[in-house]
Amino acid sequence: MSPIEKLEKFFSQFRTIHYRKGETFLRPGEIPQGINFLKKGYVRLYSLSYEGKDLTLLIYKPGDFFPVVWSFTGTPSVYYFEALTPVEIERASKEEFGKFINDNIDVFKEVNNHIIHRFQMALKRMEYLVFGNASSKLASILLICSRDFGIDTSKGKEIQIPFTHKDIAAIIGVTRETVSIELKKFEKMRLIGYNSRHIVIKDEKALEKEAILS
8 A cells, every 4th residue: 555545544534524615724823623634625825914915835735634844843833724625624633643654654754755845846936936027927837736736638738726816816926917917918829728717728838938937
């Protein structure tokens, strides 16, 4: 049994918790109720400025688990966790999760890989938030999301998260109006298209030329 299968089996013994789209279920300073395994849907982790502007830092997909660092340090979360879509979560206590990974060295390594991957994603985000203009930032996040959350279709790579323009604005740190303008530009250039509310990457190579990251 692979480490991922072991994690799925471990979390499956706990009851499933449901959250509605847009529901914030963990806030800064709150002690998490346990380690969450995302069974269905997407969750965003974001921070909030003093002016009330939010910035999306990470997006969790099915199979992800969080907050992992808290399970080791016991430090309360300093971020918000919000359901981007309706979600289903299986939750284990910190003690149960700790015992499980200590008893399974392969799972412990998988958890460490999970932390490293998220750290690398954060570095990528930092790079495109500091450098480039709105167009290159948007192209970069679309490429990253297509690689993390996309599936191949006859029309191109379809990003499975039903992003709104406001969602994307919160990820790249620009206004919703700017996102709308840039998306329309990419659509006219035939770099992207849509399948219902999902963005489809139609020309990845051309989009890479618009991005600061490839």
